[in-house]
Amino acid sequence: MINKAVNNIKEALLGVESNMTFMFGGFGLSGIPENAINALSKKDIFGLTCISNNAGIDDFGLGLLLQRKQIKKMISSYVGENAEFEKQMLSGELEVDLIPQGSLAERCRAGGAGIPAFFTPAGYGTEVSYGKEVREYNGKPHILETALIADFAFVKAWKGDTAGNLIFRGTARNFNPLMAMAGKITVAEVEELVPAGELDPNQIHTPGIFVQRIFKGEKYEKRIEQRTIIKR
Amino acid sequence: MINKAVNNIKEALLGVESNMTFMFGGFGLSGIPENAINALSKKDIFGLTCISNNAGIDDFGLGLLLQRKQIKKMISSYVGENAEFEKQMLSGELEVDLIPQGSLAERCRAGGAGIPAFFTPAGYGTEVSYGKEVREYNGKPHILETALIADFAFVKAWKGDTAGNLIFRGTARNFNPLMAMAGKITVAEVEELVPAGELDPNQIHTPGIFVQRIFKGEKYEKRIEQRTIIKR
Amino acid sequence: MALDKKQIAQRIAQDLEHNTYVNLGIGIPTLVANYIPKGINVEFQSENGVLGMGPFPFEGEEDPDMINAGKQTITTLPGAVIFDSAISFAMIRGRHVQLTVLGAMEVSENGDISNWKIPGKMVKGMGGAMDLVASAENIIVAMMHTNRKGESKILKKCTLPITGVNCVKKVVTNLAVLEVTKNGFKLLERAPGISINEIKSATEADLIIEGEIPEMDV
């Protein structure tokens, strides 16, 4: 077993620098690496390229990095719900690359899997396909999309072990397993960290080989964006 | 919940015909759909194209279909351990398409995922790359491989529920989840079939949407090819 | 009377086929789940990674780890399954999800759809819409027939940046049900009490009108 546990968030973030490319797991605010984001938002690193399905809200998630103008470019599929984002984007301060959600997920997986490019029908005929190669398969046009990788991938799991194996809970899984594959250094934060051997090898979502550092997050706020309920 | 349970192997095999393309999960003899193979070997269907990592042994697994000369073509990565196979191949009766194991797995996944083609470094410069497009990425040549699909995919899981959700056990997982994705009709056989709702939604390996029919196999022999042990 | 949003959803629900997997977009499409006809069983997929979505949770039982693609707290039904975003879009792209219902700003007579971007306005992104419309065998658009200025959203050609080409199969609006055929929009049904001329005058695209056009049953 290769021990991936680090002692604290400081060790977990060792080596992060300005102008790097980071990936962040999560969908909306669900399953985002809260502790890593909070810590990054206090570091003096700027000019970041951030790959994340969404961009958080003004005072939580990637919104924290936006407020300090640490992000140069966002690569996302949906970036609503964020006034600071809108301001920086419209003023031209923030570069934004919008990608179909399925292509984003597959491009991260491809980056981790050593697949440099693949064809997908998503985005054909739209501005997403500008400059991309088009080829017909099964009578349908497809565009060639390339893999994404990152200097650091920050992911959040429910449980993890010291070997870096991860188990997610509910729809907080989302992009986390794919981005874990695509980070040169993948930093996983978990709600519960157990010794290697305690997790059932059959029930692990992300094998530890994809994770370079793992730590237990100090605190999880786990905000809900749209609290929809029915009365009893 | 969409009920995928069928009553017996006969219903499970409804619609199989000569000259179809079938996929079979399994690695060696581990995790092969024993019951489906046994039943298919008793049907008068011939001229089959079979996609399976291996070809069984003489008297078990796909060897049974080979003995009755039901298979026209095998698409595999490794086909040793089978004298009947060798005979038919050398005599030219059996067509064989050998594919690198990782490309085979990825091509099945691609077929199920609506990715018609992707680039991989595996096989570049070898006879596997004959006639295939070559493109350089990251300073390394890659070849373009296309997706595989099948008329029927036969897979074997440990547990399944009536919604078609599957859980595998140990290395019997192997190709099963990928082939389950790539079958126009995917037939899953399981050691234990439970009502929908009994499996933890977080711990399912193959979502039921990929499975069209599920049944409990009558009997599992689960042969071991290489019994390696240490003395106590 | 033109339909309200609930009735649009109700009409679309009549098109649901038994034992199919369906992805519902945000807005009117979400309401379709409330009108599933008796005897019809469908399973809902949400592209953030769940199949077998149930109703919203009871108050106090909301779980931040259990949301739908609209980021709303949800529950799951027996037989539900959770998966990652790559597998989710494998289901969509691989055509395992049979029907997608989504909203639109514009639909054109060749089945193009625009629903993600208005030039000059803040662009939020396409989310999963481009994958969905490029993939599903059957795509039904739920929308109002005209925009707030009273302009037709049923067009010869989309004017806004498009989300997908040649993909929409059917459009259900507050005024009509339209099928996208090789030769353009074919009028299938009218909203109760709405005349063919009213529909024609609200529609920029040409309409194929053959025989009697029945009223929707809503």
Add this chain to the structure above:
Amino acid sequence: MALDKKQIAQRIAQDLEHNTYVNLGIGIPTLVANYIPKGINVEFQSENGVLGMGPFPFEGEEDPDMINAGKQTITTLPGAVIFDSAISFAMIRGRHVQLTVLGAMEVSENGDISNWKIPGKMVKGMGGAMDLVASAENIIVAMMHTNRKGESKILKKCTLPITGVNCVKKVVTNLAVLEVTKNGFKLLERAPGISINEIKSATEADLIIEGEIPEMDV
């Protein structure tokens, strides 16, 4: 004295790096696991879908659902994980597995390897070998220096159908340790008691020989 197979494995084990993931092929490479140096921790990946392989099971504890890529019954160690074949080769192709040790029929001076097919003989297939050699950062070949006819397997150019190009970094044989450099094979070490001339005469390819060539420490 030329090395036996165990000693070849032992010599390769000296090259294992601490805290790395390693894939061992069938044959001599499998034996490498028996000689891991003290203080070195490695984790073994088997391409059929397991990471963290342990020793063979005790008699009576064999499990048909737990095998390695050689189809042998195995056990797992604490921290092990099971995965499907696509994820397994994602690990390999994506260079998460750092070292591959495998056997060969021929290796050429530009790092090409032939190990899967002999024309005219029954072809069993490449299994995962082509993916492995096309992917790993570091590839060490374990083999005998010559074939049964006494012909060199260390060649200017492979004569058999190749498995991968420009991929082998090092070759450990019963006679020598060779590094594949831009300029061809460089002799790094000799088997104990084997002279440079003996190695030269068993080698068809040219050898780069610089300074003293030490004996292997086995």
